[in-house]
Amino acid sequence: MLKITFRAWSFACLLFASAITQAQNLTKNTLSLLPQYIQTNAVSGAFKISANGNTSPILVDGNDWKGVIRAANDLGDDIGKVTTVPGKVIQQSQPVTGAIIIGTIGKSKLIDNLIAAKKIDVSAVKGKWESFIVQTLGNNLVIAGSDKRGTIYGIYDVSEKIGVSPWYWWADAPVKKSNALYVKTGRYIQPSPKVKYRGIFINDESPSFTGWARANFGGVNSKAYVHMFELLLRLKANYLWPAMWGNTFNEDDPMSPVLADEYGIVMGTSHHEPMMRAQKEYTNRKNEVGPWDFTTNASGLQKFWADGLERNKNYDNLITMGMRGDGDVAMGKGDDKENIQTLKNVVSAQRDIIKKVYDKDPSEVPQLWAIFTEVQRYYDAGLNVPDDITLLFCDNNWGYIRRTGPINERKRKGGLGMYYHIDMNGGPWNDRWVNTTTVPKLREQFNLAYQTGIDRIWIVNVGDLKPKEMPIDFIMRYAWNPDAISANQTDDYMTDWAAGIFGKTYAKEIADIVSKYSKYNLMRKAEVQDPKIFSYVNFNEAERVFKLWKDLTARAEQLEKRIPAEAKDAYYQLVLYPTKASAGVAEIYLAAGRNNLYAKQGRVSANDLAKRAQELFELDKQLSLRYNDSISNKKWKNMMSDVHIGYKQWSMPKENSLPALSEVAPLPKPALGVAVEGSTDAWPGTDTKAELPQFDALDKQRYYIDIFNRGTGAFKFTANANQPWIKISKLNSGVVEKDERLYVEIDWKLAPKGKASGLIEITGGDAKVLVQVNTLNSEAPKTKQPYFGGFSGEFSIPAEKYNANISGKNARWTFLPNLGRAEGNMGIQPVTAPSATAADAPRLDYNIFLAKAGTTKVCLGILPTQDVNPARGLRIAVAIDNAEPVIIDARKGYVDTFNEYTKENLANSLVLKPLPPLGTPYALSGRRQQRRSEIFDNLRWLDVDIDVKDTGMHTIKVYMVDPEIVLERIVVNPNDKYPSYMGAPSIQHKATLGK
CATH class of the missing domain: 2.60.120.1620 (Jelly Rolls)
Structure with missing residues (x-):
């Protein structure tokens, strides 16, 4: 084997002077920490990863971290996924010309020797947290990390840039194929992340996540977790709170914590599980430990905590401090003063345990204290913890942070962190089925946190992980450098995210669909839908919401036909299912609400709406079955099992159920019914006057009149206005079997000045209804600006x-x-x-x-x-x-x-x-x-x-x-006569005068 020659090193030196400039000119997107340094064509000085059926070997010191060696093997496999020729990984401490050299500073002789020979300059990253360099060095490529994760992140940075998405496994993202891969000449430096600990909390995991893990891996065990560890590292994240409902990470499979540490994942426990002990670990030995009450059972709890910490002390942990009541509820009997004193005693005792187990000052061991629910009240009342403990502030469970970083806390040694939900099982209400969080909302809230000093920990409750892929991706990337994505770049991120998975051809369309389905879900999430939310008679509100979903679904379905076969499974998971299923649930409630209204009015078409709701209910089942049992060779069996229709309280119902539907028994013969925009009444049979909302010459409104049948068969109708300036959209006569909608407008050139009124007479069979029309024909104000x-x-x-x-x-x-x-x-x-x-x-x-x-x-x-x-x-x-x-x-x-x-x-x-x-x-x-x-x-x-x-x-x-x-x-001027959910649509009038 040949060592790197002096000639090769001299050549590298000649290129180095222009490397940074070249790096700055490379293509960059919002997904990437570094510019795109991979190309598919050979240029002078570029390093060849693979070309013409030959792939460069990958060198890694056998004494480097196990996680680094494992990730190096992933890189070799990734090169094979892209080019069909994998990179061979060789464990040795001597460099080879034409190789990819990977290693951790201070842990790899390969890297340390290059540093000693002054062939690479690592001063920008040495001793830093999770940073790395990627550098061409003559006929070699060097990936050097400041620590274990820094090296791993550098490896996966190359993987992503050659065409392997971090979501290749978790969302079946297709690999971008290439015949050749080169690294452009240069030295690419990745500084440390702005947020130190960045991770996810697997919560709400039953029935979906637990059912999926059981079907695929025999349970929630290390076989399942290693895929999660890898995803986090590929997203350059580092922190995990594991599943805890019915699971014990450390005890269900003792290999889980071992592999987490080997991979390089910092482990923690949720906000209410102190000292590295899962709640289930306590409930499994409750009789042995005694009551979860520190005032009566301090010794039992301290031993329980000490045992757990002793078990995990050799791993990379971030220890949760304090305690809540058993089962994630408020502790004590409701006396805040007493509870505050108890918490002080708890934290003091836990610090003593840390000192004994680690044999070091507790300030040297990473800890957090979650200021969650009632603990927020204790904190506001003056309870605090030692300065080296990170204060973990929380959101309101639905994505709005409860505190910005207090000025007096921003310099504390432990810093400030954030526990945030993009998925929720609990109060104020469940939000756990599909993604309902938009990137602009995430960016606004996390920017508010970051700018006020909340930058030590970002831990995000992601439920079952799927189907929250997109917001997970954004938060983990944004956490590395929040300054890199401005409010004006959220659309760019969405396009880059879509391109990173599906390629550039359909990226903008996919980005827009995904952005819109999550945005529409924010109007009203599935779990808190209700037939009475949107107005069916004012401002065409329900129709407008229906059209938004209908148009978006049509776009998603049409695009599916054009998506390449290898991307269809990913497309279903990330785009089509959440769009079409969300639209279906929204339409179920819209159909139910209109059914209830039409039944009250006696319309026979109410029964059609009930049938439509039932058809959509069945469609929802079929969409979930396709997700669970068809796509990706049944890889995601059980993953889409959450009940999401028919919530009556915050907790998940036992099964999906339709909202209340009404059935109309038709009269034995056809019968005229009339309903008008702006009213839920129907005529004949109502004492109030049938009257359309006011028309005015400024807004030039158009309102509808519905003529409907209350019986069997059909009837002829006529509709005639008594004023020539009242215009009816259709012929003045017709036949109604179920419903006919007429639109009324005003011919303002003929309408009288000022206020005027007229009538529309509607007849059908033996019935007659008069509809009042009121107008105001006044001139527009004179103004130089829109208003x-x-x-x-x-x-x-x-x-x-x-x-x-x-x-x-x-x-x-x-x-x-x-x-x-x-x-x-x-x-x-x-x-x-x-x-x-x-x-x-x-x-x-x-x-x-x-x-x-x-x-x-x-x-x-x-x-x-x-x-x-x-x-x-x-x-x-x-x-x-x-x-x-x-x-x-x-x-x-x-x-x-x-x-x-x-x-x-x-x-x-x-x-x-x-x-x-x-x-x-x-x-x-x-x-x-x-x-x-x-x-x-x-x-x-x-x-x-x-x-x-x-x-x-x-x-x-x-x-x-x-x-x-x-x-x-x-x-x-909100008008109580015409209530609606969103208020009147906006109409901006043009200026009538020159500027």
Whole structure:
């Protein structure tokens, strides 16, 4: 064998000067930490991985970490997947020309000798946490890591760049085939991650994950876990909380912790399982250990904890401290003062155990304390733990963080961490079936955490892992360097993610479908669907939601036909199933809600809607069966087993069940029925007057009239207007067997000026119904800028449709694309800005036209940001024109004006007019529909009354007070007569004058 020659080294030196410049010019995407250094054609100086049927050998020192040697073998296999010729792995400490040399600094003679000979410069990574270099060195390629995981990450960086997705196993992502692979000349340095511990929590694992593991591996054991370890490492993650419902990671299979350590995974236990002991380990020996009560059984619990720690002390662990009650509930009898003292005693005892087991100061052993549920209350009351313990803050279980990093904690030795849910089994409600989390939401929340110092640990509850692949991918990549993906790059990430799995051809289309299905799920997740959520008579709301899902499903189905055969299984898992199944569940509830309404009105077509709901229910079964029993040679058997239809409380039902459906018994002969937009009544048979909502010349509305049959057979109808300016969309007569929809519009050139009314007479059989039509034909206001508003009451404004965006002294409003339900939201940049006063606050101006003076209600729709800084509140301000702004505290109440907030009391909100208590649904006036809440809606409504002096053009001004609030929508003059879930659709009117 030949050693690296001096000539080869000299050649490398000549190339080195331009290496960094070349690296900077390489293609980069949001998935990759480093630019793309792999190419498929030979250029001068490039290192050949494989070409012409020959693959370079892979050298690794046999004394290096076992995990490094294992990953080196993965690289050899990956090269074979791509080129059909795998790379042979050779364990030796002498270099070979033309080889890939892999090793860990200080652990590999291969690497240490190159450093000693000054052939490679590792000063940028040596001694750092999880960093690496990839460098061409003459006729060699060097992958050198600062530590075990750094080397492994470098190996898998090459694997991903040659065309093997981290999701090749967990989502059956196809491998990108190539005949030749080269590494461009250069030295590519990957610094340490910005978030130190980055990992997932396998939770909610029964029936799906547990059933799948049992079917494929005989149980939740090391055979299953090694695939998870590998996925984490390929995603450059390092931390795992294992399945714990009915499982004990360390005891079910003693090889699980051994292999976790060999692979390089840091192990922990969930937020309520202290000292490396699973809850099930306690329940399995409850009689032996004694009660889970430290006040009465301290000695039993301390021995239990010490035994567990002794068992795991030689592995790489991050120890959970403290305790909750048995079964992840609040401990004690509800006395906070007593519980706080008990927790202090618990942590002190646990620290003593750590000192004895590790024979070192506890400050040298990584620990965390989870500030979860009631523990948050204890923390707020002053309970704290030693400075070297990481404070693990938590979200509200549905993806909104409960605390930003407190200023007084940001310098603590243990740092700050975050426990976050993209899957939830528990209160406020389950969210565990398919993915319901969008990348823009993740980016907004994790950026808020990171920018405020929460960067030591990010641990994410991912349920069964599948089908949460996309958000897992984003969070793990984002955690390495949150500064690398801005709010404006979330679409880029989605496209890059899709391209990394399916290739570039369909990447944008796939990215858009996946983005939209998760976005639509955020409107109302499957587990909290209800037939009464969306309005069936106002603003065509239910029809609009139905159309969104229908169009998206059609796109996903059409694209499936074009997807290459080798990618179809991945496409079903990541795109088609979650899209089509989510749409099916949404339509089940829409069909049920319309069925209930139509049955109340006596429509025979109600029965068709019940049948449709039943067909969709069966389709849902078939979609899950295909996932479990057909794709990927039944690899994912049982994985899609979660019950997801028919929730009545937070916990999973025993089986899927349809919402209540009604059946109509048709009358023995055909009978006329009429329903109109804006009302749930039907005529004849209702005492109220049949009346369409008002038409006005500014908005030029179109409203519908439904003519329907209440009996068997069919009937002829006629529909005639008594005014020539009332236009009916279809012929004035026809035949109705079930339903016929007519649309009514106004010919504004013929309509009288001012207010006018007319009638539409509808006859069928022996019945007749008169429908009132009211119009307002007034001229549009004269304005040089676009505006919202009109003559007909309620109107809404998307936050991003402002007329002016005025920067403040320390912050500005910025557009956050695709966040929320519509095109995006407006948030604050930077999120760490200080609270503002009227003089220095950033402001958004919206031009509006108001047809009435007096008290006007303005409803601000904001993201349900939690009480992240309880001492200060969570505030935003609103004004009309030049009036004094009114401050609204989203979590406490509101005060009258900015003047009541001096700079001295900005830190402590004065609550003069309290909002409903915490937990009360925030909603637009008149819109408190069944099971509505800010968490389920992913939107919180803040109402404020403003005094409008006169009619005409005005400006609504929205001021930042606290930087964490994100504005989605403004609704003005909410009309209780026409309630809806999302408010009136927005209509922006064009300017009528030149600028």
